[in-house]
Amino acid sequence: MADRVGGRPAAQTESTIRDWDDADPSGQTYRRVLFVDSDLTEVENRGGVFEECTFRGVRFNASTHTDAAFVNCTFVRCSLFDTTFTRCKLVGSLFDDCAHSLMKVTGGDWSFSGLPGADLKGAEFTGVKMREADLTGLRAQKAVLRDLDLSGASLQKADFTGADLRGSDLSTLDPLTVTLKDARIDVTQAMVVAAALGLEVRP
Template sequence: MADRKQAPAPETTTRVTADWSGLDISGQTHEKVMFVDLDMTEVENSGAVFSDCTFRNVKFNVSAHDGAAFVNCTFAGCKFYDARFSDCKFVGSRFNRCNFDAMKVIGGNWSLVGMAGADLRAASFQGVRMREADLTNARCQGSSLRDVDLSGAWLHGADFVECDLRGSDLSAFTPDREQLRGAIITIDQTITLAQALGLDVRAD
């Protein structure tokens, strides 16, 4: 399967460069803003909404986001060290050259995100909707994607060696294309993978 072609980033109308470290940005709304070299270290964010925004070289380190939305946004060269996103919405957003070390995502909707080639080895996702996400060539070795809805996801060339995939929807996986050696799955998930290989699975 060829890599998915991402739509061009939305045009922005405002540019912001600032130090937001340690601030509470809950409830803020931003649309078509380009954030450049913004420091969001230890930011507290409950319910803020960012739509059609671009984040370039922004630090999200040790920040906490709850019920926030980053819809159709572009993240380039951003750092998400130990950032936590709970029940957040990232639908249609795309990531390029970002660092996700120790990032934790719990719940929320990350459908249609573009994370091709992303290094997610030190990130964890739990109970997240990632339908039709582009994870082509993503590096997920040893990471955790538990109870994640990956239906319709683009996974060609992705590496899930020793990844914890328990409870996740594996219907988009083709075991002859993705690297799955040592991945942790449940008995029920083995049936899904066997059927993807064209095996005729029977009860007896």
């Protein structure tokens, strides 16, 4: 399993739910629960809270999560195809060997989350706080990653080919360790990248 930010181990779960059919987590709180092989396809979750839970082989396909929280959770081999997160809190959560195709994230706080090596091709993240997130080896070709707070984030070996990065904090980006071919950035970001390359920017 991939390491969590700061090397913190996952919390020990205290109960298990298998084959969670007809799930409706809206307004409910779950703490230290292991969810195994559950199908949450097209679930509409409003305000559900998951604390230190582990999801193994769970299918979140086409589900929507609004004002929900997945704090310090662990997702292992989960499918998040076309999953939508709106104003959700995923602080400290780790994604390991998950599918993220067409995932859409708007607003919310994903600080200290871990997505090392994640395939975000075509995914959309807009206006999300991702401070000190582990995005090492991220594969984000043609992804939309706009207006993100990436201060302190780990971006080494990330592939942003064709990605839209406009408005995002690129202060920790080392252009010599990432792929930026055809990526879209704004003027302010161009100055940050130039400075990181050792160039002196003058009017």
